[in-house]
Amino acid sequence: MRERLVKERRSKGLTQKQVAEIIGISEVYVRKIEKGLRNPGRETMLKFEILYKTPAKKLFPDLFRVSIDTKCIKEKSKEVC
Template sequence: MLRKNLITQRMNHNLTQREVAELLGISEVFVRKIERGDSNPGRRTMLKFEGLYGVSERELFPDLFEVNFDTFCII
């Protein structure tokens, strides 16, 4: 699952994944994995993205904040 808003924010700021990585002090590979949804950032990394883009972490990473009530019961 792509994190479209995260990618959109990077593009709106005219930044490459490499530039984001350098600004946040993380690896370019990690930025790529976060954007693709293959990896989840820790709390500190989420706050770094929030500070960089000026957008709340809930908007950048909605998949990490959605509430999912599993109503499936095994009988």
């Protein structure tokens, strides 16, 4: 669940259907994005940023997480997995 995304929508008093109409996507897609079942494309992400006046990194933190597998790097020294 992308809690910040849901929080921003609720703070503006919007339903998922209203967000879908404003952004120009389906209500089902909004629901799946909020639940984290689907990831928005860059254009859709920008529309959420504009609507909520909040950076995408805060709305979609899971998409901006960087994971470095240091164990893999140490084991293969010259290769990066």
